[in-house]
Amino acid sequence: MNIARKFTAAAAAAATAALLAAPAAATDLRFATGFAPNSTGEKGALAWADHARDISGGDLNIQVFAQSLLKFTEMSGGVRDGIADMGMVLFPYFPAEYPNSTMISELTMLFASMNTGDRGGIAWAGALTEYITQHCPACVEEMKAQNQIYTSSSSTEYLLMCTKEVKSLADMQGIRLRAPGAQWTRWAQSVGATTVSIPQPEIFEGLTQGILDCSLQGAAELVDLSLIDAVKYIVRDVPGGGFGGTGQVNVNIDTWQALTPEQRTDLLKSAAYHGAVVSWNYHVNNKAALEKAAEKGIGIIDPADDLRSHTVAFIENDLANIARNYQEKYGLKDTEQAVATFKSIFERWTGLVADVQSAEELTDLYWNEALSKVDVNAYGF
Known part of the structure; x- marks a missing residue:
């Protein structure tokens, strides 16, 4: 090898070593939500953006667009096409694209039959996160078909x-x-x-x-x-349930694959926080709003026995209807087993969240019980 070639090879080796040793460049990501500015949902998204920046050491810079980049009705296509790098996708808005995930979203009236009180939403978000990432490969595949990966969910009880x-x-x-x-x-x-x-x-x-x-x-x-x-x-308590089909942070696959494994891990950790902080904030704000309602003289009442018993019977019968409807309309397989599997997971999560006292504790649960088990080198590839 002549001197020029030796110099060129040495320079290339030095440049490669410097590149490998240098910290990854900060990644700017656009997140779209259909929540209005100053709403519980937008405040949770802004707190999540701060959290992601903190845990990544400034490596993940997330800009939140509330009702300004994509509406909820535009979200799935917008994330698919890269208009936003990430977005809050509501599966029931797009049942043909997400039939497996939307089917599960129709089970939230289990809140009433399982007597989850004001903790149904925080249990549901954890259960759905675990179910989609660990027990429903068909859910993961239908996300990939829309050029997206799922990370986490949020939920709240409806009255x-x-x-x-x-x-x-x-x-x-x-x-x-x-x-x-x-x-x-x-x-x-x-x-x-x-x-x-x-x-x-x-x-x-x-x-x-x-x-x-x-x-x-x-x-x-x-x-x-x-x-x-x-x-x-x-x-209260009738008919029960809440919104249960939230892809809190669905990520464009091209964006996801361009991240380093460390960035993907940080993004999943922050997604656990996002689902937790929104669900917990709803938990807290629901209580505060009911107190304000009572102070204003709004009647907060319990249903009569006939309406309550009718509702419980309806819920149990409707589980079979949901499984059958999605099998017939969308050609899904093993829907009865899917419903039974999720029901069991949700029941376990009602116990897991029983003593949770903060969004931070809830974040730890969502991470430890669900998202920490995702292989960032295989998921979304």
Whole structure:
């Protein structure tokens, strides 16, 4: 080898060594959510962005776009096509694209039959995270078909909020109800109510103008959507459930694969925090909103025995209907087993969250019980 070649080889080796020794460049990531600015959802996303930056040593810089980059109805395609690097994807908005995941989202009325109280949402988010990442390869594959990977979920309990007193089966006859999911629509039909389709920003107007008699919402929306000025009665425990089909941080696959294994691990750790902090904030804000409602004189009532017992019976019967519906409509396999598997996982999680007292404790649970078991070198490839 001549002197010039020796010099060139030495320089190349030195450059390669320097490159390997240098810290990875900070990665800028755009996250889109359909939550409104200053809402519980947006505040959770901003806290998550700070958390991701902290645990990655500044390596993950996440910019949050609340209702400005993509709407919830645009989210799946937007993340798929890279308009956002990451986004909050609501599976029930896209059942044909995410049938396996959407099927599970219809099971949240288990909150009522399992008597989860105000901890159904925090249990559900952990259970769904574990189920999709560890027990549902079909869920993972349907995400990949949309050029995405799933990381975590959030959830909260829904209550029946009405402008008139509704306690019994007889009271439900003819009630005009906003039901934000197929399972609640079936329940509404079973009790003689009529469902009305109204976008979330128009719920207040619907209640005040008599278009709606009742709406199913998280208690925090009493404040976030100003429903406290429209609602007169809140019914606990019936019909039960919450929104259970959240891809809290779905990541574009090209973005995911471009990250280093360390960055992927940090992103998963921060996704555990995001699901936890949003679910926990709803848990806390729901309580605070109900206290405000009581102070304002809104009636917070328990359902009559006939409405409660009808609802519990409906839930158990509807589990089989959900499995059959998704098998027939989308050609899914082993749906009864999938429902049974998730029900068992959810029951375990109701015990896991029983004594949790903070978002930090919940983050540890979501990480240790679910996301720490994901192989970042294989997942999403």
